[in-house]
Amino acid sequence: MTQSDLSEHMPEASAEPAIVIDHVWKYFGSLPALQDVCLTIAPGERVVIIGPSGSGKSTLLRSINRLEQIDMGSILVQGKNIQSDENNINEMRQNLGMVFQQFNLFPHKTVLQNITLAPRHLRKLSREEAETRALTLLKKVGISDKANVYPSMLSGGQQQRVAIARALAMQPSIMLFDEPTSALDPEMVGEVLDVMVGLAEEGMTMICVTHEMGFARTVADRLIFMDQGQIVEMGKPETLFTSPRHPRLRQFLNQIL
Amino acid sequence: MEDKKEGSKANIVMVTDGASIPDPREWRLINAWSIALAGAVCALCMLCVLWPEPYLRILLYLPDGVLITFKITLLAICCAVPLGLITGLGRISRNRCINLLASTYVEVIRGIPLLVQIFYIYYALSRFVQVSGITSAVVAISFCYGAYMGEVFRAGISAINKGQTEAARSLGFNRYQTMRLVVLPQAMRTILPPVGNECIAMLKDTSLVSIMAVPDIMQRARSFVGTTYLYFETYTMVALLYLIITLLLSKAVSIMESRLNYYDAK
Numbered sequence: 029m030t031q032s033d034l035s036e037h038m039p040e041a042s043a044e045p046a047i048v049i050d051h052v053w054k055y056f057g058s059l060p061a062l063q064d065v066c067l068t069i070a071p072g073e074r075v076v077i078i079g080p081s082g083s084g085k086s087t088l089l090r091s092i093n094r095l096e097q098i099d100m101g102s103i104l105v106q107g108k109n110i111q112s113d114e115n116n117i118n119e120m121r122q123n124l125g126m127v128f129q130q131f132n133l134f135p136h137k138t139v140l141q142n143i144t145l146a147p148r149h150l151r152k153l154s155r156e157e158a159e160t161r162a163l164t165l166l167k168k169v170g171i172s173d174k175a176n177v178y179p180s181m182l183s184g185g186q187q188q189r190v191a192i193a194r195a196l197a198m199q200p201s202i203m204l205f206d207e208p209t210s211a212l213d214p215e216m217v218g219e220v221l222d223v224m225v226g227l228a229e230e231g232m233t234m235i236c237v238t239h240e241m242g243f244a245r246t247v248a249d250r251l252i253f254m255d256q257g258q259i260v261e262m263g264k265p266e267t268l269f270t271s272p273r274h275p276r277l278r279q280f281l282n283q284i285l
Numbered sequence: 286m287e288d289k290k291e292g293s294k295a296n297i298v299m300v301t302d303g304a305s306i307p308d309p310r311e312w313r314l315i316n317a318w319s320i321a322l323a324g325a326v327c328a329l330c331m332l333c334v335l336w337p338e339p340y341l342r343i344l345l346y347l348p349d350g351v352l353i354t355f356k357i358t359l360l361a362i363c364c365a366v367p368l369g370l371i372t373g374l375g376r377i378s379r380n381r382c383i384n385l386l387a388s389t390y391v392e393v394i395r396g397i398p399l400l401v402q403i404f405y406i407y408y409a410l411s412r413f414v415q416v417s418g419i420t421s422a423v424v425a426i427s428f429c430y431g432a433y434m435g436e437v438f439r440a441g442i443s444a445i446n447k448g449q450t451e452a453a454r455s456l457g458f459n460r461y462q463t464m465r466l467v468v469l470p471q472a473m474r475t476i477l478p479p480v481g482n483e484c485i486a487m488l489k490d491t492s493l494v495s496i497m498a499v500p501d502i503m504q505r506a507r508s509f510v511g512t513t514y515l516y517f518e519t520y521t522m523v524a525l526l527y528l529i530i531t532l533l534l535s536k537a538v539s540i541m542e543s544r545l546n547y548y549d550a551k
Contacts, residue, residue, distance in 0.1 A: 121454065126455040132452035136471050145466065
């Protein structure tokens, strides 16, 4: 996390990359979802992935913590191959926080229990420690007054902020966001993005699939445009937005802006 | 939220051969359940008061059998529910061997009538092992209902949104922890009514064990008939007794079900 200033200038040059995606292929049946994707992400880097639906951006994100099995290539997280049987995927996932489009909070647990479940069972924290940590996180995402209610009583924006707190409770060094605001009513998008911007300012390594171009512009160190399972163009967000080189990116930006 | 819940319930085939579980949200005083219960209790009381001989005598003769019926049912539930859970988990297992084993068990058991299974365990297997009537009754009913409940558990577990599993796995839980901490507690709610239903059906099916001279309600009635030849009177009382028991139990399941709805938005 301390290397964030350094990575801003030269993301590739850091000692050990946070994530190395190396010639990755993934098929759904005979349909290629990822085609020869290569990407290296430095610690502390904020990467935003954009692209039309079906372009493979969610698949790429989900491959990083092996929610999707890749068919060829390799993915290293902090130097460890996630495919290898030598590395325990469950332990590696504890270091990779993930936030889903549909929140996926546990409906049978209160907000507090949602956040403390993993730290108590996996990090073996005592109840008090876990709850103290959870309350700090709830304060950070701005809903400390909802600790003891069930998720069904919360708005979408509140649920997604709880989901972010739940992921952060495991103190991961990398956070993956899979379209975190796409299922939200427009008036709730801002509150979730604010939390994410705050997280980015703290130097968290973040990979975010989103359609929020304003967020991409302000937060991303690097913007990646994917189409048809390939990384078509990447670079500084300003460069991509103002002078896109590839015709497909130009067409995409015309459609959404 | 309401639509979603209806949808997830519709995924489970709720039609079983047990008493129907009353809807916990049903608030009207007069409904099928209350009419049936009031009717049965009234009929029972009227018969006993107006014609104590023979009805009251029959009623007093049966309670020993009620205890045996409950004992067999309880023992069978204690075996069948864990067996059903294991079968259900086996049916969704990705391990081909376990999956085949569980599926074959379900196929075989579902294809043989319970009465034949009871005969088979009590009479046919007596060539190899001698077991008491009650033991073979419990074993036969447990195996039979274990298979049915396996299907209920499988359906209940499959109905839980895949996102729940993904969220738990992405936090670092392994498959076992995910099942135990996240999926099963949620599945319990959808599973409880059909499992309760199966348990009540089980209680009714224990009447089959009377053919092995196990002194349950039915066998007590048969021995009463054997000495008095009061077929109509005796079996009327037996029918009313079974009806009242199953109606009360289905209400109990319904109350439990409403308790499990605690985390829904009000």
